[in-house]
Amino acid sequence: MQRNTLFSRLLPTLPNGRILDIHMGLYWTAVLAEVDGQTRCGLAATVGDESHHYTTEPAVARAGHLTELSARQLAEYVGSPHPPEVSLGMAAVNALIPPRPDLWTDLHSKEVLARLGAGKTVVMVGHFPYVPELRPRVGKLLVLEQNPQDEFDLPAERAPEIIPQADVLAITAMTLLNRTFDDLIALRRPDVPMVIVGPTTPLTPILFEMGAVILSGAVVGQPEPVIRALKEGANFHQLRQMGVRLVSMTAESL
Numbered sequence: 001m002q003r004n005t006l007f008s009r010l011l012p013t014l015p016n017g018r019i020l021d022i023h024m025g026l027y028w029t030a031v032l033a034e035v036d037g038q039t040r041c042g043l044a045a046t047v048g049d050e051s052h053h054y055t056t057e058p059a060v061a062r063a064g065h066l067t068e069l070s071a072r073q074l075a076e077y078v079g080s081p082h083p084p085e086v087s088l089g090m091a092a093v094n095a096l097i098p099p100r101p102d103l104w105t106d107l108h109s110k111e112v113l114a115r116l117g118a119g120k121t122v123v124m125v126g127h128f129p130y131v132p133e134l135r136p137r138v139g140k141l142l143v144l145e146q147n148p149q150d151e152f153d154l155p156a157e158r159a160p161e162i163i164p165q166a167d168v169l170a171i172t173a174m175t176l177l178n179r180t181f182d183d184l185i186a187l188r189r190p191d192v193p194m195v196i197v198g199p200t201t202p203l204t205p206i207l208f209e210m211g212a213v214i215l216s217g218a219v220v221g222q223p224e225p226v227i228r229a230l231k232e233g234a235n236f237h238q239l240r241q242m243g244v245r246l247v248s249m250t251a252e253s254l
Contacts, residue, residue, distance in 0.1 A: 005182050005210065006176065006181065006182075006202075006206060006207065006210065007078050007079065007093075009206050010093065010097075010202065010204055010206050011072075011075060011076060011078075011093075013206075014072060014075060014093065014096040014097065015035055015036060015072075015096060015098070016035075016070050016071055016072045016096075017033040017034055017035035017036075017040075017070070017071035017072070017095070017096060018033060018034045018070070018071065019031065019032070019033050019066065019067045019069060019070070019071050019074060019092075020032040020033060020034055020039065020067075021067065021227070022066050022067060022074075022088065022091075023227050023230055023231050024046055024060075024084065024087070024088065025046060025230040025231055025232075025233060025234065026046065026233040027045065027046055027230075027233070027234070027235050027236065028043055028044070028045060028046055028199075028230050028234070028236065028239060029043070029044050029045070029046045029087040029088055029090075029091045030042065030043055030091055030220070030223075030226070030227050030230055031071070031074065031088065031091040031092045031094075031095045032095070032223060032227070033071040033092065033095040033096065035071065035095070035096060039223065040095045040096070040099070041095060041220035041223040041226065041227070042090075042091045042092060042093065042094030042095030042096070042097075042220075043091055043094060043199055043200070043218060043220060043239075043244070044087045044088075044090035044091040044093075044094060044177070044199075044200045045087060045090075045173075045174060045177060045198070045199070045200050046084070046087050047083035047084060047086060047087050047177050047178070048083065048084065049082060049083045049084050059082050059083070059084045059085070060082070060084050060085055060088070061082075061085070066088070071092055071095065071096055072096070074088060074089060074092040075089055075092040075093045075096055076089060077089030077092070078090055078093060078176075083177070083178075086177050087177060090176065090177060090200060090202075093202055094200070094202055094203075094217075097202055097203060097204050099203075099219070100203070100249065103249045103250075104203075104219070104247040104248070104249055105247065105248050105249075105250075106245075106246070106247065106248075107214075107216075107248040107250075108216070108246065108248070109128075109170070109195060109197045109214070109216035109248065110128075110130040110133065110134055112195055112214050112216065112248065113134055113138065113168065113170055113195060114134060114137040114138060116168045116193055116195070116213075117134075117137070117138030117139065117141070117167070117168045118137070118138060118139070119138075119139045120138065120139045120140075120167035120168055121138075121139055121140040121141075121142065121165055121166055121167045121168070122134075122138045122139075122140070122141050122142070122166065122167070122168045122169075122170060123142045123143075123144065123162055123163055123165060123166035123168070123169050123170070124141065124142070124143045124144070124170040124171075125144050125156075125159070125163075125169070125170065125171040125172055125175060125184055126143075126144070126145060126170075126171065126172030126174060126175075126197070126198070127143050127145040127148075127149045127150075127153055128170075128172070128197060128198075131143060131150075131152075135152075138168075139167075142154060142162050142165065142166075144156050144158065144159055144162055144163075159184055159187060160187055163184065163187035163188050164187055164188065164189055166188055166189070166192055167192060168192065168193050168194075168195070169185070169188050169192055169193070169194045169195070170194075170195045170197055171184060171185065171194065171195070171196055171197065172197055172198045173196055173197065173198035173199075173200035173201040173202075173217070174198060174200060176200065176202070177200065185210065185211060188211075192211075193213040193214075194211050194212045194213060195212065195213065195214045195215075195216065196212050196214075196215050196216065196217075197216045198216070198217065199217060199218035199236055199244070199246075200217070201215050201216060201217030201218075202215075202217070203215055203217050203219075203247070203249050205251075208251040212251070213250065213251050214248055214249070214250050214251070215248065215249045215250075216246070216247075216248045217246075217247060217248075217249075218244050218245065218246055218247065219244070219245050219247055220243065220244055220245075221243045221244070221245050222242065222243025223243075225242040225243050226239055226242045226243045226244055228242075229242045
């Protein structure tokens with residue numbers, strides 16, 4: 001089942017805006033929008049679609065004309081059946097979410113999970129780069145991954161068996177792009193703290209209402225150099241050097 005509960009609640013709350021520019025890079029997609037007189041830049045992971053390379057059916061139907069849409073119209077692409085359009089929609093959503101810098105901290109999700117997971121079982125959906133560093137700092141670490149990266153990773157298909165074991169659940173924001181988020185979080189036990197992790201994470205309090213305790217995402221402080229690097233194929237490490245800041249937002253801050 002693909003319920004998209006977050007977006008059904010979030011999209012109606014977003015302000016509208018004018019799209020200034022759109023960039024779909026090798027790894028990351030950026031939407032630059034003017035909202036309430038301010039220029040905002042939203043990021044999302046680029047999800048490719050190999051099946052449309054040589055067909056007459058495009059993966060992005062209005063490519064070349066997307067800036068003719070309003071920002072809200074582009075945000076609605078999160079409901080598209082085509083993965084690249086979902087990335088465009090998610091980047092637009094992140095550009096439109098009202099920024100709350102008063103609630104942002106530089107707390108890294110690795111430190112959050114080490115604190116919450118001390119002596120406990122942490123289940124992680126998605127293999128994050130700091131897994132080897134985190135493993136000895138928690139009671140037990142179980143990693144579910146669609147493309148296992150080491151001998152410890154478990155296949156994603158085992159989620160119904162593994163997630164109910166979690167005392168702490170960390171889930172990649174990529175699950176919002178592939179529409180598995182709702183079904184995965186429904187597998188956790190009641191009151192298990194949930195951390196949403198990754199630059200695609202929408203920094204919206206609605207996720208706290210859905211059970212998250214911490215959101216660890218990213219904000220673009222300097223759009224011009226970030227977009228220049230993104231267009232040239234930069235990965236996230238390179239984007240951070242160009243002006244992307246990792247931030248966390250906690251439910252207790254609200």
